[in-house]
Amino acid sequence: MKAEIIAVGTELLLGQIVNTNAQYLSRGLANLGIDVYFQTVVGDNAGRLREAIVNARKRADLVLMTGGLGPTQDDLTKDVLADYLGRRLVVHEPSMAKIEALFASRGAHMVESNRRQALMIEGAEPLGNEAGLAVGVALEADGTRYMLLPGPPREMKPMFDGPGTEWLRSQMGAIAPLHSRVLMFAGIGESNLEAALIDLIDGQTDPTVATYAKEGEVAVRISTKAQTDAEALGKLDRMTEAIKSRVGDHLYATEERPLEAAVIELLRSSGRRVSSAESLSGGLLAELLTSVPGSSGAFAGGVVSYTNATKHALLGIPLAQLEGPGAPGAISESTAAMMAERVRERTDSDFGISLTGVAGPEEAEGKPVGLVYFAIARRGGETVVHTAHMSGNRDMIRLRVVKAALYRLWQAIKADAGD
Template identity: 60%
Template sequence: MKAEIIAVGTELLLGQILNTNAQYLSRELASMGIDVYFQTVVGDNMGRLRHAIELAAERADILLLTGGIGPTQDDLTKDALAAALGRSLHIDPPAMEQVERFFTSRGREMTENNRRQALVIDGSTPLPNETGLAVGVAIEQKGKFYIVLPGPPKEMKPMFDRQAKPWLLQHALTDEMPIYSTMLKFAGIGESLLEDKLLDLIQAQSDPTIAPYAKEGEVSVRISTKASTEAEAMKKLEAMEAKIRERLPEHLYANTDVPIEQTIVELMTERGLTLSAAESCTGGLLMESITAIPGSSAMFLGGIVCYSNQMKEKLLHVPHSLLEGDGAPGAVSPEVAEVLAEQVRAVADSDFGLSVTGVAGPGDSEGKPAGLVYVGLAERGRKAEVFELRFSGNRESVRVRSVKALFYQLWLKLISK
């Protein structure tokens, strides 16, 4: 089945808020085997909203509308859908009781316009709002399925998950087989090279399907299949995963949707290994990434953000002759990356020490170009290894990709043991 998402709100058109609802709904619908071919954004205008609904009904089986169901006069989504379907609106008693109870419990007077939040379309199924006041709507007409959801994500997500999704499964997807997916995660390889390695599999795909996705420093491949049972699905997914793993064993770090730092935390914790870090151009991003993972306290001992040369000398004993003066390689150099990794490992007495020093941009530094980064990896009892990285992109991109590249080198070291 095909779906279209219609996000309602002039604030979306003005760029005042991001349309994260469409991203969430597209992902959820894909997991249900529903294809989203169009996403539409419409302002708070009755005529344009009704036209968008009528156009979407011509090209989609399922329409999901988000936003525009609050108490004010510009909240017109239910009105426009009712008009497009030739139906009327009425107050849903349970929803009205919830609105009244909200104001009574807070000792506040309820204005008349708040009654709009309890409106539903004649013949529809009300979708209770567990985290807000505006009731949602689900309705079928002439083989089309319409869902109306709140705009705020904290209300929309639970309503879709607990109310709308079961309604769709019961009314719209009765003949559809469920879709099953596996997410493979890769590091140390770009999207174009990964696609090239898997091109014949992608071009020949039918079932399972293969879809690559990319974000800063990581690439994912979603393998999906429809099957009548989970056992049947897993057999097909595992066979395709084995083919992909055989081609890219040095890059595939997980078969669940987790960042590489989580894999590292789990591996090091299981083996009783510890880690420390020294960061310059990334300014603590590496440590933040690690400590965002639950359980990281078992393996991460601590780190130092040594942004200035003074801090590199004072805290990690980087020789002044490496940092400044005639013939000095400078802070952005393999020599300094090596000392930082070895010194932070020694200071923390950890099994591994990581370091990052470079030019995040946007301009050059020390006569070295933006995007030039050196990362160091020190292991107890071994000489530190240093890797030169060259990135394009903005400052944040360089910082994120530097951290991910260093995590990849640490992961390679861990799986080689």
């Protein structure tokens, strides 16, 4: 079954509110095994709304509409669809009784327009509204199925998840639901990851494979339709193994989660702790790590040593290392190594990680914007320094180097734990 979602509301076109309904419905329909091929947004205009319905009917078996079911004159969805189908609007008596009882309980006068929320299209199945007053509509006409849901998410979600989903299941027959798995990768860009998997992507039938870029991370979604969980699991496992055989070194999770969560989990499971010394990132690494629940058992603490004076006072980095004629400078491999070693020693951690470099907007110490060094010091082991050249603006450089450092830390923890 192919679906199109039509979101109705001029406020959506003006950017006054975000169309979160389409995202929610797309996920819900995908879980039911219904493919969403198009999403349309149209304002509160009868002519343009009718045009959207005509276009949707040509390319979809299910037209799902949200918004425009309220009491005001610009709530036109039921009116326009009823006119297009050549059907009357009729009163749904249970909904009318609910509206009248509500106004009576408040001692408020009910104007005639409030009755519009109890109208439904002749021959349709009503969808009850637990969180509001407007009754939803579900019907089939000339081979096309239509579902009308309220615009407010607090009303739309329970209506779709409850009576809406029940009605859809009754219409679907034996359509197999969609099963998906998300693989998370780091230390590799989307283009390089895609190149490694290009034959799997180009030749995909079932399961399907798609990449999604995030800042410093890449997600691969594997999806299949299957009648049983066991059948789906077999398909997903086989494709996962095929992907791991090519880029398994970069795979840090088989579910959608950020890299910092995987690092904290690995530290906790191996009984190890990390501490950080940050310069250009200004505490961003510590912020990401401590955003993970349970991080207190894995993160010992951090130092934001943004100036040379702070590097000297809190980490004991010699000033002769940081400044003056012939000094390597704060932005150097040797300083990165010293920062990681000193913070590890002073917090008695298993790992110390440091970041220093030039985030911009201008060069520093005669070194270009984007040049960064990050180091990982390990208890009883050598300190490894990584050099990178990051692109982007200041915020992008800071986030990218933090993600790069987290990936190298994740590798170091795995190696140290013997995984």
